[in-house]
Amino acid sequence: MRTFIVTLIFIFFSLGAFAQDAAGETGFWRDPLGDPLFPFYVVTAFVFLTAFLVVLVAVYMLQVLNVFIRKAAEEKAEKLGIQYVPQPSMWTKFWMSINAFRSVEEERDIMLDHNYDGIRELDNHLPPWWKWLLYGSIVWGAIYLVVYHVTDTLPLMDDEYNLEVEAANAQKAKFLASNPPVAIDENALVYEPNEAILAKGKQVYTINCVSCHMPDGQGSIGPNLTDEYWLHGGSIKDIYTVIKNGVQEKGMIPWGPVLSPEQIRDVTFFIHSLQGTNPPNPKAPQGDLYKEAAAAEPVEETSSL
Ligand code: HEC
Structure with a gap:
């Protein structure tokens, strides 16, 4: 039971973290300490842990208390010279009523009169919890029908999707209005060692390109940059x-x-800034020598893929 609850709590928090993961670049699992919500998770975890321990202690105390109460009742019964009959617990009463169990003594009254090789059958009613589940779902179904199909108070799946798309589009429009996209003319692009652009370019590079071009651009699957x-x-x-x-x-x-044109510009500038950095274990040169001054004219032919 305890393991079960701990697992449940764990799953609860993992789900929260995964939701975070899907939402942004910095996920809880990738960088837990860097997650802006980290303190929140820690506090929530402590609150849950404390609540769990309090409940655990309370249940334990109740059990101890019950033992004392029973002891006292037994002693009293003994003094009075009557036999002690333990009261059924609240739970037992509840369990009996939602299942409508019949006692063994009553079985004679509900026995059906057929008998197959000594196997007989009791005429038990359906358990009340089952019936109430059925009545509940009928009521729920009626409410659902009215709300979703008759009065159209709440949107159905398709409408819900469209509303979400609409909301996302509005959000996008708002974002674009406050961050107008930089127009990039790739034919007239001129390198500038702008710190902010290079930092963004490095980020794009680290996320997308490292697997083939290596962290320092020295190349592996892709060529040395x-x-x-x-x-x-x-x-x-x-x-x-x-x-x-x-x-x-x-x-x-x-x-x-x-990538957006801006991101491609950023990573292009970043790659240009890697020129001549001589990282360790470089991949052998491939293609043609390119000199800034010599412009587009290829100068020397070496190996090519
Ligand atoms: C799946 C592996 C892979 C990934 C990921 C990858 N590249 Fe490449 N890249 C290559 C290969 C292979 C070549 C060589 C193509 C050829 O032989 O023509 C190449 C070539 C290049 C070249 C041209 C190099 C030259 O010598 O002309 C550039 C620039 C480049 N990649 C940039 C990037 C950037 C920027 C990213 C990330 C946004 C990236 N690459 C991601 C595999 C990859």
């Missing part, structure tokens, strides 16, 4: 274009549908 050799050109426009359109047949994902 820190050297001066490029398979698809090393200008800002080339890098932007290859990130946007990908090289699907070679395993480079087209990021255009995934």
